[in-house]
Amino acid sequence: MSGAALGVEIILVFFLALFLLHRYGDFRRQQRMVLFGTLLAWYLCFLIVFILPLDVSTTIYRQCEKDQASPTISPALSNHTPNTSATPTKRRCNKPWSFIPEGIMPVFWRVVYWTSQCLTWLLLPFMQSYARSGGFSITGKIKTALIENAIYYGTYLLIFGSLLIYVAVHPEWHLSWYELQTIGITAANTWGLFLLVLLLGYGLVEIPRSYWNASRHGHLLAKTYFKAAKLMTEKADAEENLEDVMEEVRKVSEAVKYNHPLRRSVDTILRKCPLEYQEKMGRNMDDYEDFDDKQNSYPTEKSLVKLHKQVIYAVQRHNRTRVQWQILLQQAIHLEDVAKNETSLTHQFVHSFPSSEPTGRFSRYVYTPTVEWYWECLLKRWFFRLLSVVLTLFSVAVVWSECTFFSTRPVLSLFAVFIQLAERDYNYLYIEMACFITIFFLCTCVYSTVFRIRVFNYYYLASHHQTDAYSLQFSGMLFCRLTPPCA
Template sequence: MKTYFKASKLMTEKADAEENLEDVMEEVRKVSESIKYNHPLRKCIDTILRKCPVDYQEKMGRNMDDYEDFDDKQNTYPTEKSLVKLHKQVIYVVQRHNRTRVQWQILLQQAIHLEDVAKNETSLSHQFVHSFPSCEPAGWFCRYIYTPTVEWYWECLLKPWFYRLLSVVLTLFSVAVVWSECTFFSTRPVLSLFAVFIQLAERDYNYLYIEMACFITIFFLCTCVYSTVFRIRVFNYYYLASHHQTDAYSLQFSGMLFCRLTPPLCLNFLGLIHMDSAISHQQKLQTAYTSIMGSMRVLSFIANGFYIYYPMLIVILCIATYFSLGTRCLNLLGFQQFMDDSEMTSDLIDEGKELIRRGETGIMITVSGQNQTNR
């Protein structure tokens, strides 16, 4: 159902991207026809044309009359500044069109795979059957090891239970993080779970356990933080797209966020395990991080107030996440979000289901055409 919902939203974005591409290509065609081969700005037009899709380049090339000279008396030629703006628009719309097209193909494959899993769950032969040969896994590993029988047991039997077990483990980690964030300022008694674990290992000088505990904790915190950044979409302009479809501006924007998030994340981790002297209030040897980056002792009202009590707001964030308050607010503002009890969501699910059906029909036509060609 969620995949159908994503398909409906992505198709809207895909149609909008195709429409914008058509409009910009029409503008490029007009400019290309107005500026002839011996015009000083013709090299700028050639640069813009090289960024256009191949089919549009061929279409524009057939309509060009390069033998006609330009007339200096005419004043309808675009300026170099307008061509720079057009060049930027071409790069953006072409990349957006390619991104939505690739995302649609990936989402279509995911939907077909999920439908195959739903169909094979009731199979008595315990053999995983794919709807389309193109969706079958290839390679020697899948041919000899990941056989249809193994695939059926993994996809229909083991994988759901694996995800349930993983959700329980991650829930325990999340509870430990929330509890430690709310209690890491208490040094006597020590209430932070991560600080307790590290101090127990410190007494026995178990360095391997300390390294593994720190690594797993930091890895979990980074996963929670950075996975959220991966899903941030700023005005649908800055966001990370999978399969190498992210533009340079979004990469720079996300890299900037990562650089800003990493130092406070490290400082927060040191506070959780009471290795920051500003929290533990103990005369300990400083860590390499605090010796270089410093601590929050510079400003007393931040070190003794904001820095200690601000992490407790994570409880409010957890409550809002549990009750999907962010999703409901976005829905009220007109941003369509997946909600089980929403009439709009059910309509988009039905629409997405029909779009997937059309995509499957297109795949069937393509496969049959290839088979006829091979024959």
């Protein structure tokens, strides 16, 4: 089993990241570069949850071997027989089932650390600008990405250069290249720690509260109505914005004829439009009319690049709100059915609109209307309440442990006490499970907050393949900045 557990978990985490990316991204429409960068960023961050417990158990085993190699005096002998000659006692060290050979983990963590740093500070910002660009060629998109990142990083370099000049002219301060590298690493880790504490604080409160509110059907239905009203306004605004952009595209398409030099760019824009608008514009276009060089009403290439960018954003927003509206309607109908069936005397769940999807054997023989009634109207509520209480206790334990981690004698951190109890008997499976549950809960609080964040309509992770390339890569940048402090 030497290193086998590490290899298996690396493969499983890859498929987990791939599954989540498939849920939020669109493999058929989005660029391969965007999908690869986001997948790599998510993959490196998720690795911590599963690999760190193996590293802890292996470290405990190696520490036991070191203690066994160096003779120690038994506490019982030193307390009860101080005048007799103490004999060294050795403890038997059992190798853990998930033992990782020496030299692998330091290389592994270096690869994870430096890859995540390169992604978050260099590659992902460039790929983000490249994917958001409205250019019609690879060269144009690269040029736009370089200009945007030059402006972005130029501000940082200006501030850093000013501080560096101040340090250089100061007579008492002398910095070497190693010290400058250390300052850069410390600054990046500090920013990651600040982000980690901010997201963790929100997740520790929001996750238990969300499950408690999910057990309150009346509150959940009222919240769904509020979301529906808000989403309806956003959907109407998206449709109006799409109509305005399509009208602009129609004017450009009618002005730029088939033999105009910019016609290929216009055709590229048309292919990004919805099918109904493409057919409407195709019927109104006269391909046999030549363009006149003397007219000055033709658009420029710069204006077409801007229009292309507007079309991509408008179509993505329209599709997202349309899909979310359908999903939210289904949720509202289901919650209304739950409210109606709570007073049912037959204890059988009745749907207002029967599902058009074919029912399988599980739904037909196991998940019957009676079982569905007991689950939806009775058991689900208490299950969410119990889960909320358990998660609340976990949150309190995390806060207590964070406030008392500096106390080593006595050990007040609850998680440290559990690990030390398991370490005495070298129960590596218990050690790994305790570490995994603790790290999994902490990372769930942090990572779930990243998926919940919404910055207007620029950054928004929407499920059912409705997340745009900009939001996917922005989430990848956040995950990469969280990787070093989590590790």
